[in-house]
Amino acid sequence: MIGDKKIVFSGVQPSGNLTIGNYLGAIKNFSRFSEDYKTFYCVVDLHAITVRQVPAELRRRTYETLALYMACGLDPKQNTLFVQSHVPAHAELGWMLDCYTMFGELSRMTQFKDKSAKHSQNINAGLFTYPTLMAADILLYQTDVVPVGIDQKQHLELARDIAMRFNQAYGDTFTVPEGYMSTDTMKIMSLAEPTSKMSKSDTNQNAVVYILDSKDDVMRKFKKAVTDSDACVRYSEDKPGVSNLMTIYRAFTGKSFEEIEREFDGRGYGDFKLAVGEACADGLAPVREEFARLMADKKYLEEVMKNGSDEAAYYARKTMSKVRRKIGFVN
Ligand code: TYM
Numbered sequence: 001m002i003g004d005k006k007i008v009f010s011g012v013q014p015s016g017n018l019t020i021g022n023y024l025g026a027i028k029n030f031s032r033f034s035e036d037y038k039t040f041y042c043v044v045d046l047h048a049i050t051v052r053q054v055p056a057e058l059r060r061r062t063y064e065t066l067a068l069y070m071a072c073g074l075d076p077k078q079n080t081l082f083v084q085s086h087v088p089a090h091a092e093l094g095w096m097l098d099c100y101t102m103f104g105e106l107s108r109m110t111q112f113k114d115k116s117a118k119h120s121q122n123i124n125a126g127l128f129t130y131p132t133l134m135a136a137d138i139l140l141y142q143t144d145v146v147p148v149g150i151d152q153k154q155h156l157e158l159a160r161d162i163a164m165r166f167n168q169a170y171g172d173t174f175t176v177p178e179g180y181m182s183t184d185t186m187k188i189m190s191l192a193e194p195t196s197k198m199s200k201s202d203t204n205q206n207a208v209v210y211i212l213d214s215k216d217d218v219m220r221k222f223k224k225a226v227t228d229s230d231a232c233v234r235y236s237e238d239k240p241g242v243s244n245l246m247t248i249y250r251a252f253t254g255k256s257f258e259e260i261e262r263e264f265d266g267r268g269y270g271d272f273k274l275a276v277g278e279a280c281a282d283g284l285a286p287v288r289e290e291f292a293r294l295m296a297d298k299k300y301l302e303e304v305m306k307n308g309s310d311e312a313a314y315y316a317r318k319t320m321s322k323v324r325r326k327i328g329f330v331n
Contacts, residue, residue: 001142002038002315007175009143011044011084011134014061015051016200017210018068020280021188023287024251025149029182031073033145039079040141040312041069046084046091046133050126051119051201063301064291068211070304071290082308084137089316093136094129096323097162100169101132105161109154118201135159140316142175150186151197153179170326174319185251191225194240212288215281222277233264233272242269245276252279 001007010030012022033039043065048058062083069081084090106112109131116123126133131154138146138159146156156179163174188198192207202208206224213221227241235243235257246260255263264272294301324331 001144005036005038006144007141008033008037008039008145008147009042009138009141009177010040010147011042011047011137012065012069013044013048014058014065015048015053016061017212018065019188019198019200020209020211020248020284021149021198022200023072023211023284024185024188024248025182026147027069027072028185028251029147029180030069030079033147034074034078037145039074040143040315041074041079041081042084042137042312043069043082044084044134044137046094047130050124050130051115052122063298064295066301066305067291067294068287070294071287076304076308080308080311081304082312083305086305086309087313087316089140089313089320090133090136093140093316093320093323094133096327097132097136097139097166098129100166101129101135101158101162105158106131109158111151111155131155131158132162135162138177139163139174140319141312142315142319143177144175145180146177147180147182149188150181153181173322173326185247188248189240189244191221191241191244194226194244209280211284212291213281213284215285218281218284219274219277222273222280225273225276227269227273231268233267233269234261242272245273249276249279252276252283 010026012018012026030039030041043062045058045062066081066083070076074081106128112128112130115127119127134155135158139162148156156177160176163176167173190196190198190202190207191209192204198208200208206221209218209221225241225245227245228239230239233242233246235246237243246257249255249260250257
C-alpha cells in the first residue's frame with residue numbers, strides 16, 4: 001500500500017511497433033487503475049535487449065512507448081511513467097532474485113523455449129533469466145495487481161513463487177502480486193494465423209495490426225484476415241479467425257457477441273471484415289493523433305521520464321533497503 005492505495009505495476013517492451021494485442025490486452029486497461037490505485041507503468045528496455053536491438057531504434061521506441069502510454073490515456077500526473085534502465089534497482093534486485101530462482105523453474109518457461117527456438121543463434125543468459133528480472137520489476141514496488149495479457153501468466157506465477165519463497169526464508173518482505181487479465185481481450189490472435197498470438201515480432205506484416213497503422217493499412221489487413229469457408233459470423237472455438245475478429249470488434253464497439261451475430265446474420269464475411277476494420281481504425285485514430293502531438297515534444301517526454309524515474313526510485317529504495325537488511329548485506 002502507498003497511503004491508502006493498492007499498487008499496480010506493468011510494463012511493455014520497446015522491442016517493436018506496438019500492436020492492437022498490446023493495446024487491447026494490456027495498455028488500454030492500465031487507465032482503469034489510475035484513480036483508485038498507485039500505478040507504475042514502465043518501458044522495460046532492459047528486457048528488450050535479451051533479443052538484439054538496433055541502438056537507434058531501441059532509443060526511438062523507448063520514447064514512442066512512453067508517448068503511447070500517454071496517448072492511450074495515462075496522465076503522467078496520475079501515473080508514474082518511467083523507463084526501466086533509469087532505475088538501477090531493477091537490475092540489482094533482478095540479480096538478487098536470480099539467487100532464489102531455480103534453474104528448473106526457468107527451464108520450464110514457455111516464452112524462453114519459444115524465444116530460444118526463434119533466436120537459436122543468441123540464446124543468451126538474459127533470455128533465460130528474463131522472468132526473474134520481471135519478478136524484480138513487480139516485487140520492487142510491493143505490487144498488488146499486475147495487468148497483463150494471458151501470455152504473461154506463467155511469468156507472473158513465477159514472480160509469486162519467488163516472493164513467497166523469499167518471505168518464507170526471511171519473513172514478510174514482498175507483497176505477493178495478483179494478475180489482472182481482462183477476459184475479453186487477454187489474447188488477441190494473429191490475423192493470418194488465428195491459432196497463434198498476435199505478436200509485435202511477427203515478420204508477416206498482414207498478421208499484425210499496429211496501433212499506429214494508417215486507416216488504409218488497417219482496412220487492408222482486415223480485408224485479408226483469414227476466416228473460414230463457413231460464411232457465417234458466429235463465435236465458436238472451431239472458428240478461430242472469425243472469433244478473433246469478433247473479439248476485436250466487440251472491444252472497439254462495446255457490442256456483445258449476440259448483437260454482432262445478429263448484425264451480420266445472412267451477410268458475408270466481406271461486410272463483416274470492413275466493419276471490423278472501420279471500428280478498429282476509428283478507435284485508434286485519437287490515439288494516433290495524440291501520439292503525433294506528443295512525439296513532436298521530446299523535451300516534454302524527457303521531463304516525464306525524469307519525474308517518473310525519480311518517483312519510482314524513491315519507492316524502489318525503500319524495498320531495496322529492506323531486502324539488503326534481510327539478506328545480511330552490511331549497510
Ligand atoms: P510485451 O512487451 O510482450 O507485451 C506488453 C503487454 O501486452 C500483452 N500482449 C497481449 N495481450 C493480448 N493479446 C496479445 N496478442 C498480446 N500480445 C502482447 C502482454 O501480455 C503484455 O501485458 N514480459 C512482458 C513485459 C514486462 C512486464 C514486467 C509486464 C516486463 N516486466 C512486469 C508486467 C510486469 C512482455 O514481454 O510484454
